[in-house]
Amino acid sequence: MVESRPRTVLDLFAHQVRVRPHAPAVRTRARSWTYAEFDRATARLAHRLRRAGAGPGTVVGLLAPRSAAALTGLVAVLRCGAACLPLDPGDPPRRNREVLDDAGCEQVLAAAPTEWCPEALLIDDPGPLDEDTSALPRPRPLDLAYAITTSGSTGRPKIVGVPHEGILNLIVASIEDLDLVREDDVMLWTTAPAVDSTMHDVLMPLCAGACVAIGDDDDLPASRILVTVRTLGVTALEIPAAVLGPYGRALLPRLAQAGVRLVITGGSQLDGVGLADSPPLVVANGYGPTEASVAATWYRCNPSTPSWVPIGRPVRGVRTYVLDDDLRPVPAGAEGQLFIAGVGLARGYLGLPGRTAAVFLPDPFAPTPGTRMYATGDRVRLQPDGDYVYLGRIDDQVKIRGFRVEIGEVEHALRECAGAVDAAVLLREDTPGGAAIVAFLVGERSSDEVITGRLRDRLPSHMIPRFFMWLDEMPLNRAGKVDRKALAAMPVGDPARRA
Numbered sequence: 001m002v003e004s005r006p007r008t009v010l011d012l013f014a015h016q017v018r019v020r021p022h023a024p025a026v027r028t029r030a031r032s033w034t035y036a037e038f039d040r041a042t043a044r045l046a047h048r049l050r051r052a053g054a055g056p057g058t059v060v061g062l063l064a065p066r067s068a069a070a071l072t073g074l075v076a077v078l079r080c081g082a083a084c085l086p087l088d089p090g091d092p093p094r095r096n097r098e099v100l101d102d103a104g105c106e107q108v109l110a111a112a113p114t115e116w117c118p119e120a121l122l123i124d125d126p127g128p129l130d131e132d133t134s135a136l137p138r139p140r141p142l143d144l145a146y147a148i149t150t151s152g153s154t155g156r157p158k159i160v161g162v163p164h165e166g167i168l169n170l171i172v173a174s175i176e177d178l179d180l181v182r183e184d185d186v187m188l189w190t191t192a193p194a195v196d197s198t199m200h201d202v203l204m205p206l207c208a209g210a211c212v213a214i215g216d217d218d219d220l221p222a223s224r225i226l227v228t229v230r231t232l233g234v235t236a237l238e239i240p241a242a243v244l245g246p247y248g249r250a251l252l253p254r255l256a257q258a259g260v261r262l263v264i265t266g267g268s269q270l271d272g273v274g275l276a277d278s279p280p281l282v283v284a285n286g287y288g289p290t291e292a293s294v295a296a297t298w299y300r301c302n303p304s305t306p307s308w309v310p311i312g313r314p315v316r317g318v319r320t321y322v323l324d325d326d327l328r329p330v331p332a333g334a335e336g337q338l339f340i341a342g343v344g345l346a347r348g349y350l351g352l353p354g355r356t357a358a359v360f361l362p363d364p365f366a367p368t369p370g371t372r373m374y375a376t377g378d379r380v381r382l383q384p385d386g387d388y389v390y391l392g393r394i395d396d397q398v399k400i401r402g403f404r405v406e407i408g409e410v411e412h413a414l415r416e417c418a419g420a421v422d423a424a425v426l427l428r429e430d431t432p433g434g435a436a437i438v439a440f441l442v443g444e445r446s447s448d449e450v451i452t453g454r455l456r457d458r459l460p461s462h463m464i465p466r467f468f469m470w471l472d473e474m475p476l477n478r479a480g481k482v483d484r485k486a487l488a489a490m491p492v493g494d495p496a497r498r499a
Contacts, residue, residue, distance in 0.1 A: 008139050008164040009171055010078055012207035013039075020183075024211045027186065027232055028068055032211075038072070045076035045109075045123065046136050052121060054107045056081040056137055059147055059350075061100050061120075062193065063089045064111035068214055069123040070193050071202055073109040076123075081137035082107075083144035083161065086193040088478065089114065095157070099149055103159050103350055141165035147350060148196045148290050159350040162196075166293030166344035171204045173315040178298055180264065180284060181236065185210040188228065188237035192478040197266065197286075200294045201238050225251075229258045236262040240480025241285070245272040245415070246422035246442060248283070256281035266295060268481045269390055269408060270309040271415050275301040287311035287390065291359070291374050293344035296320065297388060308412060310387040311380070317343035321365060321373065322382055335391055338380040341366060341373035398427040400437060405463050410437065413458040414465075417451055419444035422474050424482045431467060431492045439465035440487050442474050467492050 006012050016025075021036035033041065054060050060082045064070035070086070077084040085103050087096050093116035100108065100117075110120035139145070145164040149157040174180040181187065187205040189212055191198045205212050215228035228234065237260065244251075244265045249272070255263065256278040266286040275283045286295035297320065299312025314320045322336040323329060330336035341363045348356030363373040379391040392408035407425050414423035421443035428438045439451075448468050455464045469492065475483040 006168065006172075007141050008078075008143075008145070009168050009203050009207050010139065012168075012171070013075070013203075016206065016209045020209045023209060025206060026068055026071060027211050027213045029216065029231060033068070035209075038075075038206075041072050042075040042079055043136065045072060046079035048121060049076060049080040049082065049107060049109075050136070052107050054080050054082040056139060056143055058082045058107070059085050059103045059105050059144070061096075061103070061105040061108035062086040062110075063096070063108060063114055063117065063120060064123065064193060065089060065217060066189060066191075066193055066198075066214065067111060069111040071189070071212060071214065073111070073123045074193070074202070075206070077109065078139070078145060079136050081139050081143070083147055085147040085149075085159070086198070087149070088192060088194045093117075099157055099159065102156075103147055139164055141168070144347065146196075146199055149194065150290050158352060158355065160196075160290045161347040161350045162199075162290075162293055163347055166346070167199055167203065169317045169343040170200060170293050170295060170315060171207050173317075174200070174204050175208050177316060178284065178300075180262065181205055181208045181210050183209040185235045185262075186213050186233050187211070188213045188215065188232065188234040190225075190238050191480070195479045196290045196294050197238060201264070226254055226258055229255060229260060233259070235260055236264070238264040238266075240267045240476070241265045241270040242268050242422075242474065242476055242480055242482050244275075244283070245270055246474070248272050249274040249277070252278040252281060252283070267479055269392070269411075271307060271412055272309070273307045275309065276303050276305055285309050285311060287388075288340075289374070289376055289378075291346045292318075292340045292376075293346070296340050296344060299387060307416070308389065310383065311390045312387050314340075314342075315344075319363075319365070319373075320388070322380055322388075327361075327364070333381065333384070335379050335381045337394060338376045338378045338388070339373045340376060341371060345372060345374055398437075400427060400435060400462060405437065410439070410459065410463050410465065413455055413463075414439055414441065414451075416458070417446075417454045419446055420451075424474060424484065424487060425465060426484060426487055428467075428488070428492055433466075436466035436492075437463070438467045438469060438492055440469045440471055440474070440490075442471050445470045 017035045017039040022034050024032045025035040025038040026033040060077045062073050108120040142163045144161045147159050147161045181204050202212050213232040263283045270285050283301040285299045287297045288295035296318045297312045297314050299310045319342040321339040324336050359375045360372045363371045377394050380388045396407040398405050410425045411423045424440045429435045475486040477483040
């Protein structure tokens with residue numbers, strides 16, 4: 001451990017540079033960087049950013065696909081004292097420009113020249129030899145470390161600002177409590193830079209003396225990820241729950257044979273069996289909104305894990321409450337909304353004080369006054385064993401024929417039908433005959449009558465979908481979650497998609 005108590009992840013990284021300068025820090029198919037080499041590369045870029053005006057109190061945009069350049073840019077932004085706002089260079093320029101303007105970004109880093117952002121500094125442009133040997137600023141725990149966009153109900157993204165103390169707390173817990181990373185691990189970066197779990201997946205190895213492996217973009221679908229794992233010597237990686245649930249039973253044994261010891265998952269309800277059938281490989285299920293520093297609770301799958309996988313218990317420094325609509329604790333074992341408090345809460349939505357105040361509420365249960373809790377909008381139940389079970393979104397309840405229907409319960413029942421590998425359910429208003437529950441399925445196709453017959457043993461009649469649409473694969477968004485907007489746009493009743 002470091003000589004003094006770390007204030008940010010940069011302190012942990014600096015410690016690894018001192019004690020493991022020649023160990024591999026970053027690895028691609030083309031080359032690798034030692035901790036000493038990566039330290040020099042990021043320090044050099046951090047000094048360029050400082051000369052351009054970036055520093056404490058500023059936000060720097062990062063336009064780069066998943067790559068060594070993107071990782072260099074992220075760490076350099078943190079080292080210059082600024083907060084990093086990663087954006088997808090493939091998003092519409094107008095959207096990215098609006099986000100940069102809303103965040104007040106005056107500096108932008110890019111992996112390649114960008115026509116709509118000609119002022120961006122290029123990450124791989126070394127510029128003149130850097131003669132400035134002055135120390136870089138040391139961020140404080142409550143300074144912003146990064147900002148992440150989330151979808152907004154107004155159609156304009158919200159920007160969540162997260163301080164250093166939150167991501168530091170999660171990474172220390174990951175190293176010391178959860179065994180999510182070890183010094184000899186090689187962690188494959190699989191998430192998009194603009195997704196908050198990237199902050200955990202790439203900074204955690206660099207804080208623990210491990211190595212970040214970066215494959216090519218086309219290496220990461222489940223069908224091809226094994227080649228990358230073997231080529232780069234990967235021992236740990238993240239696979240979204242929307243992928244791991246349907247394909248885990250086939251993929252996990254092969255990953256274990258390739259030397260993977262740990263699969264991190266999350267992002268949506270993990271619904272599957274056989275997740276502990278490939279020892280010594282372990283599956284760790286993390287839960288947490290962007291507003292709470294990536295993941296607030298964790299659960300390690302074991303042979304007794306049910307198919308509806310729990311989301312586990314809060315990490316050190318995090319408090320969780322299950323409250324009713326009047327913000328009162330629900331009875332033991334009852335369901336309610338999950339609220340998160342303690343270390344890890346975001347500062348709020350940048351430039352949106354009203355939206356921030358609506359969900360970051362005063363915490364009446366805190367040991368000290370003046371602290372906040374975040375209303376997640378997620379329904380949970382605390383089990384007698386101390387683990388939380390995720391029950392769905394509050395806004396996932398839909399009303400059909402006068403009945404309240406829990407979408408998650410219908411999806412779970414569909415996945416338990418023989419032949420169904422994955423399932424997603426929507427209430428569609430545009431179906432023939434009026435509003436109806438529509439099931440989108442992946443797997444071995446069955447007729448509507450067969451699926452309906454199986455569901456009758458599990459669900460009341462008002463919860464059984466009226467339409468069943470079979471897909472070759474479930475559409476996913478860049479966060480690895482089911483792309484429900486894409487499903488909502490699919491024509492219902494298309495014979496080509498039905499059995």
